[in-house]
Amino acid sequence: MSSSTTTKTTPPNQLFLGTFIHPTSQQDELEYLHNTAVFVEGASGKIVAVEKDVDRTRTVDEVLVRLGWSAAETKIFDAAAAASHHHHDGKEKRHNGGGVRFFFPGFVDTHIHASQYPNAGIFGKSTLLDWLNTYTFPLEASLGQDLAKAKKVYGRCVRRTLAHGTTCAAYFATRDVAATNLLTDVCLAAGQRALVGRVCMDERKLCPEWYCDESAGESVQRTREVVEHARAVDPAGEWVRPIVTPRFAPSCTAAAMQGLSDLAKEEALAVQTHISENTGECELVAELFPQETAGGRGYAGVYDAFGLLGDKTILAHAVHLSEQEAKLVAERGAGVSHCPCSNTAITSGAAKVRWLLDHGVNVGLGTDVSGGYSPSVLEAARQASLVSRHVAMGLEGEEKERTKLTVEEVLWLATRGGARLVGLEGIVGGFEVGMEWDAQLVGLGGVEGEDDEDHDAGNVDIFGWESWDNIVAKWLFGGDDRNTTKVWVKGRLVHERA
Amino acid sequence: MSSSTTTKTTPPNQLFLGTFIHPTSQQDELEYLHNTAVFVEGASGKIVAVEKDVDRTRTVDEVLVRLGWSAAETKIFDAAAAASHHHHDGKEKRHNGGGVRFFFPGFVDTHIHASQYPNAGIFGKSTLLDWLNTYTFPLEASLGQDLAKAKKVYGRCVRRTLAHGTTCAAYFATRDVAATNLLTDVCLAAGQRALVGRVCMDERKLCPEWYCDESAGESVQRTREVVEHARAVDPAGEWVRPIVTPRFAPSCTAAAMQGLSDLAKEEALAVQTHISENTGECELVAELFPQETAGGRGYAGVYDAFGLLGDKTILAHAVHLSEQEAKLVAERGAGVSHCPCSNTAITSGAAKVRWLLDHGVNVGLGTDVSGGYSPSVLEAARQASLVSRHVAMGLEGEEKERTKLTVEEVLWLATRGGARLVGLEGIVGGFEVGMEWDAQLVGLGGVEGEDDEDHDAGNVDIFGWESWDNIVAKWLFGGDDRNTTKVWVKGRLVHERA
Numbered sequence: 001m002s003s004s005t006t007t008k009t010t011p012p013n014q015l016f017l018g019t020f021i022h023p024t025s026q027q028d029e030l031e032y033l034h035n036t037a038v039f040v041e042g043a044s045g046k047i048v049a050v051e052k053d054v055d056r057t058r059t060v061d062e063v064l065v066r067l068g069w070s071a072a073e074t075k076i077f078d079a080a081a082a083a084s085h086h087h088h089d090g091k092e093k094r095h096n097g098g099g100v101r102f103f104f105p106g107f108v109d110t111h112i113h114a115s116q117y118p119n120a121g122i123f124g125k126s127t128l129l130d131w132l133n134t135y136t137f138p139l140e141a142s143l144g145q146d147l148a149k150a151k152k153v154y155g156r157c158v159r160r161t162l163a164h165g166t167t168c169a170a171y172f173a174t175r176d177v178a179a180t181n182l183l184t185d186v187c188l189a190a191g192q193r194a195l196v197g198r199v200c201m202d203e204r205k206l207c208p209e210w211y212c213d214e215s216a217g218e219s220v221q222r223t224r225e226v227v228e229h230a231r232a233v234d235p236a237g238e239w240v241r242p243i244v245t246p247r248f249a250p251s252c253t254a255a256a257m258q259g260l261s262d263l264a265k266e267e268a269l270a271v272q273t274h275i276s277e278n279t280g281e282c283e284l285v286a287e288l289f290p291q292e293t294a295g296g297r298g299y300a301g302v303y304d305a306f307g308l309l310g311d312k313t314i315l316a317h318a319v320h321l322s323e324q325e326a327k328l329v330a331e332r333g334a335g336v337s338h339c340p341c342s343n344t345a346i347t348s349g350a351a352k353v354r355w356l357l358d359h360g361v362n363v364g365l366g367t368d369v370s371g372g373y374s375p376s377v378l379e380a381a382r383q384a385s386l387v388s389r390h391v392a393m394g395l396e397g398e399e400k401e402r403t404k405l406t407v408e409e410v411l412w413l414a415t416r417g418g419a420r421l422v423g424l425e426g427i428v429g430g431f432e433v434g435m436e437w438d439a440q441l442v443g444l445g446g447v448e449g450e451d452d453e454d455h456d457a458g459n460v461d462i463f464g465w466e467s468w469d470n471i472v473a474k475w476l477f478g479g480d481d482r483n484t485t486k487v488w489v490k491g492r493l494v495h496e497r498a
Numbered sequence: 499m500s501s502s503t504t505t506k507t508t509p510p511n512q513l514f515l516g517t518f519i520h521p522t523s524q525q526d527e528l529e530y531l532h533n534t535a536v537f538v539e540g541a542s543g544k545i546v547a548v549e550k551d552v553d554r555t556r557t558v559d560e561v562l563v564r565l566g567w568s569a570a571e572t573k574i575f576d577a578a579a580a581a582s583h584h585h586h587d588g589k590e591k592r593h594n595g596g597g598v599r600f601f602f603p604g605f606v607d608t609h610i611h612a613s614q615y616p617n618a619g620i621f622g623k624s625t626l627l628d629w630l631n632t633y634t635f636p637l638e639a640s641l642g643q644d645l646a647k648a649k650k651v652y653g654r655c656v657r658r659t660l661a662h663g664t665t666c667a668a669y670f671a672t673r674d675v676a677a678t679n680l681l682t683d684v685c686l687a688a689g690q691r692a693l694v695g696r697v698c699m700d701e702r703k704l705c706p707e708w709y710c711d712e713s714a715g716e717s718v719q720r721t722r723e724v725v726e727h728a729r730a731v732d733p734a735g736e737w738v739r740p741i742v743t744p745r746f747a748p749s750c751t752a753a754a755m756q757g758l759s760d761l762a763k764e765e766a767l768a769v770q771t772h773i774s775e776n777t778g779e780c781e782l783v784a785e786l787f788p789q790e791t792a793g794g795r796g797y798a799g800v801y802d803a804f805g806l807l808g809d810k811t812i813l814a815h816a817v818h819l820s821e822q823e824a825k826l827v828a829e830r831g832a833g834v835s836h837c838p839c840s841n842t843a844i845t846s847g848a849a850k851v852r853w854l855l856d857h858g859v860n861v862g863l864g865t866d867v868s869g870g871y872s873p874s875v876l877e878a879a880r881q882a883s884l885v886s887r888h889v890a891m892g893l894e895g896e897e898k899e900r901t902k903l904t905v906e907e908v909l910w911l912a913t914r915g916g917a918r919l920v921g922l923e924g925i926v927g928g929f930e931v932g933m934e935w936d937a938q939l940v941g942l943g944g945v946e947g948e949d950d951e952d953h954d955a956g957n958v959d960i961f962g963w964e965s966w967d968n969i970v971a972k973w974l975f976g977g978d979d980r981n982t983t984k985v986w987v988k989g990r991l992v993h994e995r996a
Contacts, residue, residue: 118961121975122968125902156945156959345975347887347902373975374957383884389845390888404623404845447654456954456996459872459979461654463616470620477619477843477871480978481957498954 007191007239011491013069014040014437015060018079019102020050021472022430023412027357030408032468033431038103039063040437045490047435079103079441099446099462100471104411105429106167106438106487107377108418111272111316111337111366113172114183115140115150115199117157119370123345128278131346131371133208140199141211144176154179154186157375161192161367162495164376165484167438168193170272170314170337170366170422172245175199175211177222181229184240188233191494193438195422197245197272198226202256205288216255219246220263227267238490241270243314248274249285249302257306270312270423275299275336276325277317278348300325309334314421316366317342318356319349326359335362335421338413340383342371350391353384353413354403364418365410377418381410382476407473441486444475458482505689505737509989511567512538512935513558516577517600518548519970520928521910525855528906530966531929536601537561538935543988545933577601577939597944597960598969602909603927604665604936604985605875606916609770609814609835609864611670612681613638613648615655617868621843626776629844629869631706638697639709642674652677652684655873659690659865660993662874663982665936666691668770668812668835668864668920670743673697673711675720679727682738686731689992691936693920695743695770696724700754703786714753717744718761725765736988739768741812746772747783747800755804768810768921773797773834774823775815776846798823807832812919814864815840816854817847824857833860833919836911838881840869848889851882851911852901862916863908875916879908880974905971939984942973956980 020033037060039049049063064071079101119135126134143150161169171187171194173180180198187194200223202213213219223244230242244264246252252260264271276282276299285302286293292305300321303309311333318336321329329336338351348371356363365380366372372380385405392403405413416429428438445457446464460478462471475483487495518531535558537547547561562569577599617633624632641648652671659667669685669692671678678696685692698721700711711717721742728740742762744750750758762769774780774797783800784791790803798819801807809831816834819827827834836849846869854861863878864870870878883903890901903911914927926936943955944962958976960969973981985993 118959118963121958121972122964124971125899125904152945152961160957160959344884344887347890347898349891350888376957386842386881389842390848392845393847400845401623406623447650456980459658459874460619461616461658463650466616466620473622474619482954 007188007492011042012073012075013042014075014077014491016040016077016079016103017054017056019100020431021102021468022105023408023416024430025416027412027417028406028408030411030469030472037063038431038437039067039069040491042491045436045492047431047433047437050431050433098448098464099444099457101441101443101485103431103439104442105415105431106440106489107165107414108364108422108424108429109161109166109169109367109377109380110314110335110364110418110421111339112161112169112369112375114154114157114369115143115172115174115179116370117153117160117375120375121373122370123373127347128281135370137208137211140174143174143179147178147182150179150182151186154183157369158186158190158192160375162190162487163481163484164378165440165481165487166192166375166377167440167487167489168418168422168424168428170195170197170243172197172199172272175201175213175222177225180226184226184230184233184242188240191239191489191492193424193489194240195243195270195272196226196230196240197243198223199245199247200256200260201247201251203251203253206251213256216253216259219252219256220259223260223263227269243270243272245271246273246308248281249299250281250288254289254306257303257308261307264312265307270314271308271310272314273303273308273316275303275315275318276320277343279320282320296322296324297328298322298325300328304328304332312423316368317348317351319343319351321356326356326361330360333362335364337366337368337421338363338384339366339368339372339380340387341373341380342366342368344383344387345373346371350387352391353388353405354391362417362420363413364421365413376481377414378476378479381414384410384413385476407469407476411472411476437488437491439488440484442475442479442483443485444471444479444483456482505686505990509540510571510573511540512573512575512989514538514575514577514601515552515554517598518929519600519966520603521906521914522928523914525910525915526904526906528909528967528970535561536929536935537565537567538989540989543934543990545929545931545935548929548931596946596962597942597955599939599941599983601929601937602663602940603913603929604938604987605663605912606862606920606922606927607659607664607667607865607875607878608812608833608862608916608919609837610659610667610867610873612652612655612867613641613670613672613677614868615651615658615873618873619871620868621871625845626779633868635706635709638672641672641677645676645680648677648680649684652681655867656684656688656690658873660688660985661979661982662876663938663979663985664690664873664875665938665985665987666916666920666922666926668693668695668741670695670697670770673699673709673720675723678724682724682728682731682740685738689737689987689990691987692738693741693768693770694724694728694738695741696721697743697745698754698758699745699749701749701751704749711754714751714757717750717754718757721758721761725767741768741770743769744771744806746779747797748779748786752787752804755801755806759805762810763805768812769806769808770812771801771806771814773801773813773816774818775841777818780818794820794822795826796820796823798826802826802830810921814866815846815849817841817849819854824854824859828858831860833862835864835866835919836861836882837864837866837870837878838885839871839878840864840866842881842885843871844869848885850889850901851886851903852889860915860918861911862919863911874979875912876974876977879912882908882911883974905967905974909970909974935986935989937986938982940973940977940981941983942969942977942981954980
């Protein structure tokens with residue numbers, strides 16, 4: 001595993017050749033573009049041409065002329081050539097039994113606590129509220145007290161998520177300003193797109209004394225400080241953007257939520273928080289905010305009351321939303337980050353993703369490290385498929401069948417679905433002219449390959465007789481970071497495997 | 499990935515030094531043996547001494563003398579020395595931030611269809627009965643028609659399962675005798691313990707014409723042939739044993755089940771089949787066997803009526819057993835292979851493992867490739883934990899808490915639980931004197947290590963401040979075959995990572 005980037009230097013114009021697979025605007029569809037050329041402009045990182053069924057010497061040259069690009073100064077990356085055992089004859093599109101390579105859009109992780117990364121996999125028998133006190137708050141607090149530790153944790157987290165193909169992540173950091181700014185810096189240096197939030201929590205009834213904002217004013221003021229830092233290091237927010245982050249309603253006073261809402265509007269910032277993860281939490285919110293939750297407005301009503309529910313809002317979990325709440329969330333244009341690994345691990349419940357989509361709610365995927373045990377969005381997509389089957393088990397007939405999320409749908413959620421939540425709809429998540437080159441090169445090993453001894457191609461075995469949709473299914477259910485061989489953000493190579 | 503072995507040559511006496519973690523006879527307990535020496539006799543592959551808190555120069559020498567072993571001819575394997583960045587001071591027991599290594603018992607996979615291995619991850623939106631016809635039967639049938647294909651598929655399957663730490667597997671092969679015998683040979687050559695079953699299916703109403711035994715007589719006769727082959731190549735059944743394998747009640751006639759039952763008794767063979775995977779299947783069985791299922795005897799009653807339900811029987815799935823059936827299964831001493839990946843993937847249901855255990859049923863884990871998407875028992879253990887949480891979501895209070903399987907319990911199921919099902923109770927699954935050395939060396943990377951660039955230590959990051967139970971949890975939830983660095987069966991090294 002290695003990563004390097006320069007977000008400040010301009011890469012050359014680039015031409016990518018090979019098979020491109022991406023979700024289309026249709027949620028249940030993948031498009032397979034074989035023998036295709038994608039032209040990425042260096043200065044903007046944007047895709048400026050997509051040519052299907054190319055003839056390398058004729059079509060490619062024509063496009064270069066049309067774009068006014070010098071062939072000599074264009075960097076060519078041929079996925080087929082990169083696969084040592086790949087046999088490319090233009091018709092078969094892949095080598096029989098010798099592995100496959102294809103480009104896929106980078107993943108968007110719409111909910112991850114970078115500060116909790118060292119605890120991934122550790123949750124015991126706990127559920128949400130005791131998990132926070134036992135595992136989470138002590139670790140988060142420690143990062144503010146020890147910036148060297150924070151650097152180690154954030155550095156490792158960002159390297160790992162890049163290695164898993166996460167080209168954009170919406171991060172929760174900690175209460176600490178310096179540690180949060182450090183995370184911003186780490187993302188920028190690594191070339192990962194990120195929304196970075198300083199976690200606000202000022203409700204003394206819920207937060208431990210040793211990990212709590214002094215006042216609503218402090219919650220807002222400290223958030224201003226991280227906004228300023230992020231804007232100083234990346235003024236246009238091309239790579240890193242600050243995001244207003246009230247932890248969740250039970251840990252915030254009304255004054256803090258109102259203040260943060262005002263700040264978000266004033267500075268045109270996105271907002272992220274948690275909602276309706278656990279039934280105990282929902283009851284607590286009803287107790288703490290009787291007025292805002294009344295009349296069936298529920299948990300969502302609390303955020304709405306303080307103006308925190310808008311089309312730039314990411315709500316993590318949404319496991320137990322009522323019909324009325326789902327309609328409100330959809331109406332406000334807020335997005336839900338579905339976190340299947342976490343919801344199952346800490347026994348929060350099984351989110352009804354089909355039902356949310358049917359209600360017009362925007363949905364993306366979140367790893368929710370460390371409630372979730374894995375920093376991999378591919379794992380989150382796999383578990384989204386599996387959790388939808390658990391939801392289906394309680395249903396009958398056609399409704400049961402519809403409830404299952406398909407391979408295509410969970411990969412859509414992992415890319416385009418997430419892109420919408422983080423404000424990058426139409427910018428990342430697919431291979432279309434005008435979109436930016438946030439991509440991963442996926443390589444799957446073939447059983448005929450002789451590379452086993454010196455190169456670990458991962459667990460997916462391609463026998464050569466699989467259809468392309470079978471290949472993608474095998475990647476989804478058997479793949480891991482070994483199959484993500486290269487990762488680009490805005491045209492920059494930010495990760496490649498040795 | 500590489501594997502090599504000689505089941506026919508005798509390894510030297512061996513001494514393993516390091517940390518040993520293993521499930522005890524208590525289902526919910528792991529024992530942590532630090533700074534320990536385990537002495538394995540070459541000829542028998544048996545553990546002849548376990549010495550805790552050893553002093554290398556004194557204790558070890560004393561034990562060698564006691565055993566009458568020549569120090570010069572004893573091969574010493576020191577896990578600490580094998581970990582390049584491991585720092586061992588006898589008290590701390592592990593290096594701060596530099597990764598850890600420990601021995602763990604090999605995994606037992608109590609249910610896996612080797613013939614379906616190429617389809618791992620491919621199941622679409624299907625459920626059991628259409629999945630069989632669409633994906634499974636055509637692939638299985640093809641292996642009998644093409645032994646070169648069978649060799650490729652079985653060879654890869656056995657290499658992969660060994661690489662995932664599976665030291666013993668109960669395999670379903672296909673209907674074909676030659677292909678089934680090939681699987682027996684492949685396991686023997688690779689040094690994996692295996693129970694290998696020729697799949698019997700003679701019910702023409704359910705089986706496709708092109709993949710069906712001619713008669714009950716053929717089912718029995720062909721099974722006899724694979725029994726003879728297995729006994730010819732491994733007379734004592736030390737490594738490979740034949741197992742009587744009626745596919746499942748709907749695909750077998752009463753005559754075939756009775757004939758197979760008689761054969762099993764006559765030859766003292768184990769039996770494996772499927773039970774109560776899917777509600778549609780349960781209804782079908784009630785229709786096909788009205789007499790045997792009557793009076794609440796249910797699906798289990800069918801196998802019992804034909805004498806197939808005994809203490810050497812492995813029943814895969816058991817998702818929808820009634821109380822009466824669970825009691826019958828427990829009474830007969832039959833075991834249940836819990837296959838969480840498969841049950842979720844093809845939406846069969848969520849097996850109630852705590853409830854089965856409460857009823858005194860023996861339970862192990864099965865990957866159930868390719869209903870299950872992964873050949874890894876570690877993944878099955880992880881999913882067993884997660885599925886138990888889905889079962890818990892439907893419950894309240896203390897019952898809800900009890901229903902969740904702990905880290906310790908799912909690792910017990912993956913080792914000792916499975917050992918009991920395959921007739922190896924007290925022989926494999928733990929590190930006790932008298933047990934055989936079926937083990938894996940687990941290595942987890944440390945964030946301080948400098949080995950990232952040239953060695954892929956997998957996804958688990960050890961920061962150095964974790965407790966040992968946290969380390970095991972991180973392995974369970976984030977580990978993969980990269981962390982299984984060496985695998986032994988009966989004292990023979992059968993897999994190691996390059």
